[in-house]
Amino acid sequence: MGYFEGLTSGCFKITPDGRRLFFPWGILGSGYAIASEEGYGRLRQQVKSYLISGMVLIIGSLLFGGYALEIATAAFLIALYLAWMCYLLPRLKHSGEKLSLQESMTSRAHAHGAVVLWLLEIAALAFVGSGIFVLIVAPGLWFIALASIVFFGLSAAMTARMLVLRRRTADVQR
16 A cells, blocks of 8 residues: 555554454554444545645755754644644544554554565665764764664664565465
């Protein structure tokens, strides 16, 4: 599928009885039942649009305004999401079900697709390698190099985990 489809999939779950659940706080909160197939499709598209526009705004604010504008943009996006959830969640039925990290990662792994996951894995490992290179060549930038190694190392480990989950659950219908 695609990168943003994969991110979006981590917020949704279809139960064995066919109910469609939305987890606005991911694995940290409980789910909300979505009444109709149409509502489910619309909410998935809205979450996906929020993620895309949020990423564009964050990257744009960093490129054109620096860290202060990026922090302000992130705060605005968080406030917007909270306001949206305050409006949306009272209209949905609270299910009380939880989303496990394994379920979220498996759903994302299948939605991303093998090609996207492999590209993400290669890119993360390349950034780890770049961090090691910077650490060797310019030790004065050790903090940036170490941050790159840690962040992209964790990203590579998570992506590797999703590749394993994708392979293990290949026979499960999504």
